[in-house]
Amino acid sequence: MPDVFSSVHVSRSPHLWRRLLGFLGPGFLISVGYMDPGNWATDLAAGSRYGYTLLFVIMLSNLMAILLQSLAIKLGVATEQDLAQACRSNTSKPVAIGLWVIAEIAIAACDLAEVIGSAIALQLLFHIPLMIGVLITSLDVLIILLLEHRGFRYLEALVIVLIGTIAALFGVEIILSRPEFAPILHSLFVPSRSLLTNPEMLYIGIGILGATVMPHNLYLHSSIVQTRNYPRTPEGKREAIRFANWDSAAALTMALFVNAAILIVAAAVFHRSGHTEVAEIEDAYRLLSPLLGVGGASAIFAIALLASGQNSTITGTLAGQVVMEGFLHIRLPQWQRRLITRLLAIIPTVIVVAIYGEHGTARLLILSQVVLSMQLSFAVFPLVAFTSNRRMMGQFVNTRWMKYLAWLVAIVIAGLNAWLLVQIFRGQ
DSSP states (O other): OTTTTTOBOOOOOSSHHHHHHTTOSHHHHHHGGGSSHHHHHHHHHHHHHHTTTTHHHHHHHHHHHHHHHHHHHHHHHHHSOOHHHHHHHHSOHHHHHHHHHHHHHHHHHHHHHHHHHHHHHHHHHHOOOHHHHHHHHTTHHHHHHHHHHHOHHHHHHHHHHHHHHHHHHHHHHHHHHOOOHHHHHHHHHSOOTHHHHOHHHHHHHHHHHHHHSOHHHHHHHHHHGGGBOOOOSHHHHHHHHHHHHHHHHHHHHHHHHHHHHHHHHHIIIIIHHTOTTOOSHHHHHHHHHHHHTOTTHHHHHHHHHHHHHHHHHHHHHHHHHHHHHHHHOOOOOHHHHHHHHHHHHHHHHHHHHHHHTHHHHHHHHHHHHHHHHHHHHHHHHHHHHHHTOHHHHGGGSOOHHHHHHHHHHHHHHHHHHHHHHHHHHTTO
């Protein structure tokens, strides 16, 4: 995004923590995609049906995410190109156009899920009709324009405040639900054998992985990491990569907490009480307060969902701008870019809600996750290939062990998502 390139001042202080503070922010924008409404359904289903067992899958998915986001950081800093620009510069025109179309469809699908999540939250909290909620959610474009005009830091601050709100609200939910912490710690670090022997558990586990690693985050992170005004020298770039990775790891750890908290609350409240089929957001909202005996528990849940949805639509819109500018190399006024990106998500949502009402949104959410799974490898494989290319990366090229690990993660993600798609189309 040329309008914010190198626009954020970073300190040249000899104190490490002062320099680090200047790089905090982009990782938190990225972490939004790892705790968005698209993840809530899989976490709710996993916790209500299998208790704490699938916490290990959330941990494993988060580690994969940290690796892939570190590659996106390295690509952006070392080449001063985002992933979309690198695809355009290093592939043939037909391939670049194909990647652009796929990326646009995936971003629209992801954004669509966030719009629906926010609309559901508005309906639960204020009884606003779903269609009106969808239209209200689309107005976040104005928030982005206002805050980005004042400076990219203001946009980052809003996102961080919303993330803090989500984390605090789920911290309250965990306290209210009184989970068992020993099984939680065991499930986080030790995989269950049932994960490989129980097809239904494996299916939900792959769903968690597919909903966690988002393709639009790889495009966005490789762009917004360049907003920092660090020295464009080998030493300056090396420090920028190091600090940006610290920022990313801290933010994704926060996302790990939120994802794990959703599953833990579902396990402690629904699974423990015998409600093992809770997967819909509306069902969780309806049951939380009665089962916990706390009147405000359901409202806390819905407020966190609203914050998650609004955060996700903001970052989804930014990702749409990165993809459009990077692949097409076009320059449009900010309001036009935002409007086009938002319409790509709003139009199909409005059509489905108008035709099918509330019942159609569940189908639309499922479809959005299928589309994201199909697109993910089209972002991961180019990213791994580019960061392993010495001609492009120079001294910042992936080391041998990093290259092998990155390719292994890319192949595992592609294989698992392919298996998930096969099961979905077979109706299982």
